[in-house]
Amino acid sequence: MSSGSCLVAKLENFEPLCDADRELIAALEKDERAIRGRTHLRRSGMPYSELYALKKGWVYSYTILPDGRRQILQIHVPGDIVGLYDAPFDHASHDLEAAANSIVCPFPKAALDPIFRHSPTMTALLFTFAMIDQVVYLDRLRALGRLNAVDRVGHFLLTILARMRLTGEKEGARFEFPLTQTDVADATGLTNVSVSKASKELREEGLADWREGRVEILDEDALARRTSFSNRFDRIDVSWFPRP
Amino acid sequence: MSSGSCLVAKLENFEPLCDADRELIAALEKDERAIRGRTHLRRSGMPYSELYALKKGWVYSYTILPDGRRQILQIHVPGDIVGLYDAPFDHASHDLEAAANSIVCPFPKAALDPIFRHSPTMTALLFTFAMIDQVVYLDRLRALGRLNAVDRVGHFLLTILARMRLTGEKEGARFEFPLTQTDVADATGLTNVSVSKASKELREEGLADWREGRVEILDEDALARRTSFSNRFDRIDVSWFPRP
DNA sequence: CGCCTGGTTGACACGTATCAATAATTGTGG
DNA sequence: CCACAATTATTGATACGTGTCAACCAGGCG
Numbered sequence: 001m002s003s004g005s006c007l008v009a010k011l012e013n014f015e016p017l018c019d020a021d022r023e024l025i026a027a028l029e030k031d032e033r034a035i036r037g038r039t040h041l042r043r044s045g046m047p048y049s050e051l052y053a054l055k056k057g058w059v060y061s062y063t064i065l066p067d068g069r070r071q072i073l074q075i076h077v078p079g080d081i082v083g084l085y086d087a088p089f090d091h092a093s094h095d096l097e098a099a100a101n102s103i104v105c106p107f108p109k110a111a112l113d114p115i116f117r118h119s120p121t122m123t124a125l126l127f128t129f130a131m132i133d134q135v136v137y138l139d140r141l142r143a144l145g146r147l148n149a150v151d152r153v154g155h156f157l158l159t160i161l162a163r164m165r166l167t168g169e170k171e172g173a174r175f176e177f178p179l180t181q182t183d184v185a186d187a188t189g190l191t192n193v194s195v196s197k198a199s200k201e202l203r204e205e206g207l208a209d210w211r212e213g214r215v216e217i218l219d220e221d222a223l224a225r226r227t228s229f230s231n232r233f234d235r236i237d238v239s240w241f242p243r244p
Numbered sequence: 245m246s247s248g249s250c251l252v253a254k255l256e257n258f259e260p261l262c263d264a265d266r267e268l269i270a271a272l273e274k275d276e277r278a279i280r281g282r283t284h285l286r287r288s289g290m291p292y293s294e295l296y297a298l299k300k301g302w303v304y305s306y307t308i309l310p311d312g313r314r315q316i317l318q319i320h321v322p323g324d325i326v327g328l329y330d331a332p333f334d335h336a337s338h339d340l341e342a343a344a345n346s347i348v349c350p351f352p353k354a355a356l357d358p359i360f361r362h363s364p365t366m367t368a369l370l371f372t373f374a375m376i377d378q379v380v381y382l383d384r385l386r387a388l389g390r391l392n393a394v395d396r397v398g399h400f401l402l403t404i405l406a407r408m409r410l411t412g413e414k415e416g417a418r419f420e421f422p423l424t425q426t427d428v429a430d431a432t433g434l435t436n437v438s439v440s441k442a443s444k445e446l447r448e449e450g451l452a453d454w455r456e457g458r459v460e461i462l463d464e465d466a467l468a469r470r471t472s473f474s475n476r477f478d479r480i481d482v483s484w485f486p487r488p
Numbered sequence: 489c490g491c492c493t494g495g496t497t498g499a500c501a502c503g504t505a506t507c508a509a510t511a512a513t514t515g516t517g518g
Numbered sequence: 519c520c521a522c523a524a525t526t527a528t529t530g531a532t533a534c535g536t537g538t539c540a541a542c543c544a545g546g547c548g
Contacts, residue, residue, distance in 0.1 A: 063386055066472060071386040085378040087371075090481035093379050093474075113486045116367050120360045123367055127331075127360075130374045134329040135337050137381045142307055142315040144388040145433030149504070180526065189389030191505060196527060212513095228309060230337075237334035242357045393536070424494060435537060440496060 005029055006167040007053050010079035011125050013166055014236050021122050024115055029053050029105040035098040037178070042083065042096040050106040052082040057102020058178055061094040062186065072187035074137075075099075075160060075179070079167040084130070087112065100178040120242035128236065135232050144189045147227060152188040153198040155227040157208055157215055162231045173217035177210065249273055250411040251297050254323035255369050257410055258480050265366050268359055273297050273349040279342040281422070286327065286340040294350040296326040301346020302422055305338040306430065316431035318381075319343075319404060319423070323411040328374070331356065344422040364486035372480065379476050388433045391471060396432040397442040399471040401452055401459055406475045417461035421454065 008025055011017060017025075032055065035041060042048055044063065052059075059076040073094060076082045086093055087109050115122045136159065143155045164175050181199065182192040190198070202208040207223045209216045217223060224230075252269055255261060261269075276299065279285060286292055288307065296303075303320040317338060320326045330337055331353050359366045380403065387399045408419050425443065426436040434442070446452040451467045453460045461467060468474075 061382075063472075065386075065390055066470075069390055071389045073382040073385055085375045085382075087484070088375045088480050088482075089379075089476075090479060090483075093476070094382070109484045112484065116364045116371075117486045123360050127371060127374070130371070130378065131329045131332045134374065134378055134381065135333075137378065137385065138305075138317040138329075138338070141317055141381065141385055141388060142309075144385060145315045145430075146309055146313055182526080186389075192527080193506080193529090194504060196529085197504095200528085228307075232333075232337070235334060236332050238332075239334075240331070240353045240357065242361045426494080436495080437497090437538080438536060440494095441536095444496085 006055065006079035007081070010129075010166045011122075013233070014128065015121060015125055015238050015241060017121070021119050024119055024122055027114075028107045028111055029055070031105055031107070033104050033106055035059075035102045035104060037098055037100040037102070040095065040097050041104065042092045044092050044095045046092050047090060048083075048086070048092045049108050051084055051087065051109055051111075052104040052106050054078050054080045054082050055103040055105055057104075058099035059096060059102055059104070060099055060179075060183070060187075061096050063094055070186045071189070072183060075163075075187065077160070077163050077167070080163075081126075084126075099183065124238075124241045128238070132232050132236070139230070139232070143227070149188075149190055149194045150198045150201045151227045152190065153184060153195055154202055154207060154223045155229055156184060156188050157210065157217065158220070158223060158227065158229045158231075160215070161217055161220075162233055166233060173220055175215055176213060177215045178213055250299065250323035251325070254373075254410045255366075257477070258372065259365060259369055259482050259485060261365070265363055268363055268366055271358075272351045272355055273299070275349055275351070277348050277350055279303075279346045279348060281342055281344040281346070284339065284341050285348065286336045288336050288339045290336050291334060292327075292330070292336045293352050295328055295331065295353055295355075296348040296350050298322050298324045298326050299347040299349055301348075302343035303340060303346055303348070304343055304423075304427070304431070305340050307338055314430045315433070316427060319407075319431065321404070321407050321411070324407075325370075328370075343427065368482075368485045372482070376476050376480070383474070383476070387471070393432075393434055393438045394442045394445045395471045396434065397428060397439055398446055398451060398467045399473055400428060400432050401454065401461065402464070402467060402471065402473045402475075404459070405461055405464075406477055410477060417464055419459055420457060421459040422457055 005025060007029065008017065008022060035057070041052065041059065054076050056078055059082050060072050061074045062070050062072045064070050082104065083096065115126065140159065143152050147155060160177070161173060161175065181195040185192045185195040199210050202210070207219050209218055249269060251273065252261065252266060279301070285296065285303065298320050300322055303326050304316050305318045306314050306316045308314050326348065327340065359370065384403065387396050391399060404421070405417060405419065425439040429436045429439045432439070443454050446454070451463050453462055
């Protein structure tokens with residue numbers, strides 16, 4: 001956090017970085033671009049060459065179905081590398097939009113080369129986060145496949161909270177949350193109406209209070225239990241990392 | 245394919261491997277273990293240290309909900325590294341079960357170390373496949389969130405077909421498929437009854453014929469169109485790979 | 489032969505979608 | 519500063535898709 005980079009802060013939750021590694025990250029973050037809320041960073045199917053380190057704000061990826069409905073796929077918070085999963089493709093696989101005013105650091109995907117080439121530690125870290133993200137998406141898959149509306153929304157909020165804790169305070173269960181109920185509906189495979197009812201239910205049961213752009217998880221244990229949520233960022237094993 | 249390794253075959257779809265890289269893979273695949281169908285490779289929450297290169301057969305990962313229902317998360321086919329997403333964790337995040345008699349090559353996760361350390365090409369390839377898998381899971385997320393029963397099953401079959409083509413013949417639209425309707429239901433967030441009805445519908449509409457352990461996609465274009473399926477293994481960009 | 493698993497079919501239940509009306513809030517321009 | 523429009527959230531009535539339950543058939547296997 002001393003360097004002011006949330007990406008560094010996030011990585012250092014798991015493995016200390018040497019100066020050379022910090023420089024590799026600084027190279028990724030040297031440019032900044034401000035993005036207004038509800039504007040696009042990238043359109044699906046367009047050729048592209050940039051990835052983004054998200055410094056501040058909220059960005060999500062989504063797709064539109066032929067009938068116009070939307071599915072939000074990922075929610076990115078500061079410390080995330082946005083669009084990393086697009087690295088293998090020469091055209092963007094999804095649309096990317098800022099949910100709120102944000103600051104991103106664009107860099108070309110070729111900038112990954114020196115990381116792979118010179119820093120086994122950073123490579124292992126990037127790899128690790130990619131794997132964790134996979135498991136997180138599988139958890140969401142489970143939620144969409146098998147949970148009811150209330151639990152889907154609860155699970156979703158817990159997922160966001162776990163991500164926020166990587167770069168922010170570890171203890172609180174409260175955060176600013178600029179997404180609308182329609183956004184959450186599109187992320188959880190529901191409708192805005194169901195999310196409204198689910199949110200009311202969560203409040204009435206004393207599980208979570210989400211109102212006016214703020215979320216407070218009131219009973220984290222109970223909510224985690226009924227949605228079988230696991231925080232995948234706990235208990236990361238770095239013992240297998242390549243070390244000098 | 246000349247070496248008999250489907251992992252090599254899969255990787256070489258995208259980037260030629262040098263002899264040193266082939267040796268790295270051979271090291272992963274030096275042990276073989278036969279697994280009978282419907283038996284477990286790994287139980288969720290147990291400490292573990294092995295990953296598996298799947299050589300033959302079918303393996304899936306799943307979780308059980310408190311009420312006993314099951315959600316299948318991933319289907320692995322030969323050429324996949326099973327459990328790679330568990331590398332960051334010291335306990336298995338999901339259950340792993342063979343769907344049919346299979347052959348796996350177990351290796352310790354520390355075996356990834358020489359790859360990260362000595363082969364930027366292999367590292368980039370592993371990274372690439374991890375990213376592609378992420379996008380594939382996001383596509384499934386979309387399917388579970390927004391598609392109806394018939395389209396979910398159709399989309400699921402197309403996803404399997406695309407994976408089979410990586411190591412098998414590229415042209416056919418037919419494959420052996422040992423999963424039961426209950427398995428597919430648990431993978432698509434449906435019930436066995438809905439899958440039975442969806443499968444009938446796909447057959448009657450001339451889109452796909454799935455019977456007696458075999459699948460034939462009858463109208464690939466139409467099915468892809470109505471489910472907005474994209475084959476993420478097409479048009480992979482390897483231009484950014486680190487090269488000597 | 490009889491059991492067990494997997495698949496099919498139909499009746500009915502239930503949860504979420506859809507539609508619609510309204511309120512509360514935010515933003516905009518006069 | 520107010521008026522007006524647009525967005526977001528709330529609530530209730532109804533529709534629809536899939537779940538649930540149950541009966542039945544077919545095939546494999548002890």
